[in-house]
Amino acid sequence: MTVRPAPAEAAAPEDAPRSVTAVGAAGRFLFVAAVVLLCAWVIVPIYLMMVNALSSPREVTAFPKSFVPSFDLGSLRFFVTFAGVAKALWNSVLVAALTMLLSLGLGAPAGYALSRFDFPGKELFRLLVVMTRAFPLPLLALPLAVFFIRTGLDDTALGLAIVHTVLAIPFAALITYSLFSGIPLELEEAAWTLGCTRWQAFYKVVLPLVLPGIAASAVFAFIVSWNEVFAAAVLTIQNRTLPAFLVQSLNVSPLHLKFAGGAALVVPALVFIFAVRRYLFAMWGIASR
Amino acid sequence: MRARALPYLLILPAALFLLVFFVYPAVQIGLLAVTGPEGFTLRHLQTMAGHWKFGPALRWTLLLAAVVVPIQLVLALGMASIVTRLKAGRDTVLYLFSIPLGLSDLAAGIIWLAIFEQSGFLNSLLYHLGAIERPVLFLGYQSVGTIFLAVVLAEVWRATAIVMVILVAGMGLIPREYDEAGQVFGANAWQRFTRITLPLLRPSLQSALILRTLNAFEVFAVVVALGGTTLPVLMGETYQWQFTLRDRNVAAAYALVILGISVAATLFYLRALRVPKGATP
Numbered sequence: 362m363t364v365r366p367a368p369a370e371a372a373a374p375e376d377a378p379r380s381v382t383a384v385g386a387a388g389r390f391l392f393v394a395a396v397v398l399l400c401a402w403v404i405v406p407i408y409l410m411m412v413n414a415l416s417s418p419r420e421v422t423a424f425p426k427s428f429v430p431s432f433d434l435g436s437l438r439f440f441v442t443f444a445g446v447a448k449a450l451w452n453s454v455l456v457a458a459l460t461m462l463l464s465l466g467l468g469a470p471a472g473y474a475l476s477r478f479d480f481p482g483k484e485l486f487r488l489l490v491v492m493t494r495a496f497p498l499p500l501l502a503l504p505l506a507v508f509f510i511r512t513g514l515d516d517t518a519l520g521l522a523i524v525h526t527v528l529a530i531p532f533a534a535l536i537t538y539s540l541f542s543g544i545p546l547e548l549e550e551a552a553w554t555l556g557c558t559r560w561q562a563f564y565k566v567v568l569p570l571v572l573p574g575i576a577a578s579a580v581f582a583f584i585v586s587w588n589e590v591f592a593a594a595v596l597t598i599q600n601r602t603l604p605a606f607l608v609q610s611l612n613v614s615p616l617h618l619k620f621a622g623g624a625a626l627v628v629p630a631l632v633f634i635f636a637v638r639r640y641l642f643a644m645w646g647i648a649s650r
Numbered sequence: 651m652r653a654r655a656l657p658y659l660l661i662l663p664a665a666l667f668l669l670v671f672f673v674y675p676a677v678q679i680g681l682l683a684v685t686g687p688e689g690f691t692l693r694h695l696q697t698m699a700g701h702w703k704f705g706p707a708l709r710w711t712l713l714l715a716a717v718v719v720p721i722q723l724v725l726a727l728g729m730a731s732i733v734t735r736l737k738a739g740r741d742t743v744l745y746l747f748s749i750p751l752g753l754s755d756l757a758a759g760i761i762w763l764a765i766f767e768q769s770g771f772l773n774s775l776l777y778h779l780g781a782i783e784r785p786v787l788f789l790g791y792q793s794v795g796t797i798f799l800a801v802v803l804a805e806v807w808r809a810t811a812i813v814m815v816i817l818v819a820g821m822g823l824i825p826r827e828y829d830e831a832g833q834v835f836g837a838n839a840w841q842r843f844t845r846i847t848l849p850l851l852r853p854s855l856q857s858a859l860i861l862r863t864l865n866a867f868e869v870f871a872v873v874v875a876l877g878g879t880t881l882p883v884l885m886g887e888t889y890q891w892q893f894t895l896r897d898r899n900v901a902a903a904y905a906l907v908i909l910g911i912s913v914a915a916t917l918f919y920l921r922a923l924r925v926p927k928g929a930t931p
Contacts, residue, residue, distance in 0.1 A: 392732070392735075395728070395732060396732055396736070396743060399728075399729060399732070399747065400743065400746045400747070402807070403746055403747060403749055403750060403807070404746065404749075406761045406762060406764075406765060406807060407749070407761060409761070409764050409765060409771050410760065410761045410764040412764075412771075413764050421769070422769050423769060424768075424769040424773065424774065424777070424785050425773070425774040425777045425778060426769060426770070426771060426773075426774040428771070428774070466663075467663045467664040467667050468664055470660040470661070470663065470664070471660060471661045471663075471664040471665075473660060474656075474657040474658075474660035474661045475661075477657075478656070478657035480654075480657045480658065482658075483657075486661055486664075486665055489665065489668055489669075489672075489673075490668070492672075493668065493672055494861075495860075495864065495912065495913075495916055496672075496676060496909070496912075497864065497867065497868050497905070497908050497909060497912060498672075499868065499870075499885075500679060500888070500905040500908065500909070501671070501672065501675045501676065501679075503675075503679060503682070503888070503892060503898060503901055503902055503905055504675040504678035504679055504682060504902070505671070505675050506892075506898070507898070508675065508678075523671055524671070526667070526671075527667075527668070527671050527672050530664060530667065530668065534664060559656075584752055587754070588752075588753070588754030588755075588756075588757070589754070590754060590755060590756045590870060590871040591868075591870050591871070591885065591889065594889065594893070595889065595892055595893065604754060604756050604871070607756060607760075608756055608871055608874055608875075611874060611875060611878070612878050616767065616769075619760055619763065619875075620760065620763075620764060622760070623756075623757050623760030623761060623763075623764075626753075626754055626756065626757040626760075627753055627757050627761070630752040630753055630754070630757070631749065631752065633752065634748075634749065634751065634752035635745075638741075638745050
C-alpha cells in the first residue's frame with residue numbers, strides 16, 4: 362500500500378451508499394442520526410474544555426456553570442504568565458522540532474533503502490523496526506535516565522528528543538518507505554540515462570514528488586513528541602516540556618490552570634492534524650500495520 | 651561496489667540509533683529488575699509484589715483493558731462501517747472521527763476532567779435538569795468506581811479513532827464483489843456484515859486489537875488527570891517508584907510486568923485470530 366491522499370483510498374463512492382437507500386427513509390434517518398451523534402461524541406468534550414479555557418478563573422470554579430464561554434481571557438493570561446509555563450512551552454517546541462529532524466533524518470534514508478534495494482539483512486532491519494511497536498516504549502526512559510546522567514544528556518532537550526525519536530522512527534521509516542515505493546523506479550532510471558548521478562536523480566526527480574508526504578510525516582513526528590507524557594515526566598526536571606509540567610503539577614494547580622494548559626496542548630495538535638488531514642488516514646493505516 | 655554498499659549506508663544510522671537507544675535500554679530494563687550490587691537477585695521483584703499497591707494496580711490495569719478494548723472494538727466497527735458507506739461528506743466525517751488521534755492522553759484526561767469535576771459540566775447539566783440540588787463529588791478519594799468509569803469514558807473517547815482508522819483501511823481492502831455476491835444470494839446487511847466483512851477483516855482486527863491492548867496496558871496520564879493516585883495502575887506505580895520513591899530497580903520490575911502482560915496479550919491475539927494462509931483477500 363502506498364501513501365496517497367485519503368480520498369484515493371476510499372471505496373469508490375458511487376455505489377457505496379446503495380444499501381442505505383435500499384433500507385428506506387427510516388433507515389436513512391437512523392444512519393444520519395448515528396453520524397451526528399458520533400460527531401457530537403467527539404466534539405462536545407473538546408468544546409466543553411474550551412469553554413473552561415475561555416472563561417475567567419472565577420467562572421471555571423462557579424456552579425452551576427454556563428455552557429457558553431464568556432471569552433474572558435483571564436484563565437489563559439494566568440496560564441501564560443504562570444512561573445515555568447513559557448519555558449515549558451518553549452521546551453516542548455524544541456524537543457518536538459529535534460524529534461522531527463532526528464526521526465526523518467535517520468528514518469527517511471532507511472525508508473528509501475527499504476523501498477529501492479533488496480539486500481541481505483533487510484528482513485532483520487524490518488524486524489527491528491517492527492519490534493519497537495510491540496514494546497512499551499516510554500519505559501525506555503527508565504534505563505536511559507541513568508545512561509543520560511553518565512553522558513551529560515540528563516534533563517536536556519536532546520536527551521528527551523532521543524527517546525521520542527525511538528517512538529517516531531518506526532513511523533518515519535515505514536511512511537517514507539511507502540512514499541518512495543509510490544514513485545516508479547523508471548522515473549529515476551530515466552534521469553540516470555539522461556546523465557544524472559544517483560544523487561541528482563533523487564534530488565531533482567524523486568524528492569519534489571515525495572516532499573508533501575515527507576512534510577506530513579514530519580508533522581506526525583512533531584505530534585508524537587508534543588503529546589508524550591511519561592518519558593518527558595521521567596527525564597526532565599528543570600527543562601520540563603508542557604505535558605511533563607502539567608502532569609507534575611496536576612495535584613497542586615488550580616482548575617483554570619489545568620484547563621488553559623489542556624487547551625494549549627489541544628489547539629496546536631488540532632491545527633497540525635488539520636494541516637495533514639489528507640495524509641493522516643493513509644499514514645495511520647500504514648503505520649499501524 | 652559502491653552500489654552494493656549504498657543500502658547499508660542508508661540504513662546504518664537508523665539501525666545504530668535503534669541498537670543504542672532501543673535494544674540496549676530494553677535489555678537494561680531486564681537487568682535492572684533482577685540485579686543488585688550482590689549480582690542476580692529477586693529482591694526487587696519481591697519488593698514490588700509485596701507492596702500493597704501492586705495487586706490493585708495490576709487488577710485495575712487488566713480490568714481497564716478488558717472493559718475499554720471491547721467497547722472500542724464495537725464502536726470502531728460501527729464508525730468504520732458508517733465511513734465506508736458515506737457518500738457526501740465522507741472526508742469531513744472521517745476527519746472529525748479521527749480528531750482524537752492527534753490528542754495526547756493527558757489532554758484527554760483534562761478534557762474529561764472538565765466534565766466530571768465537582769463544578770464541572772455533568773454536575774451543571776444534572777442541576778439544570780433538576781436531578782441534583784448541589785454538586786456531586788464524582789472524583790473523590792471515596793469513589794474509585796466513578797473514577798474508573800470516567801477513565802473508561804476518556805479512554806474510549808480518545809483511542810477509538812486509531813482502531814477505526816485501521817478498520818477503515820482494512821475494509822477498503824475487501825473486494826466489493828464479495829459483498830455484491832452476498833446481496834445476490836439474498837443476505838441482508840447484518841448477515842453480510844457478520845459472514846463476509848468480519849471474517850475478511852481478521853488481519854486488521856488482529857493488528858488493531860494488539861495495538862490497542864498494548865496501549866491500554868500503558869495507560870497513565872488519563873488516570874493521573876482524573877484520579878491522581880486514587881486509582882492505581884501499573885504505569886502510574888512505575889512512575890511513583892522511579893520518581894517519588896527513587897528506586898529504579900523496582901520501577902524496572904514494574905516495567906517487566908507491563909512487558910510481560912503485553913507479550914502475553916500479543917501471543918493470545920496471534921493465536922485467537924490466526925489468519926489461515928492464503929485466506930487474505
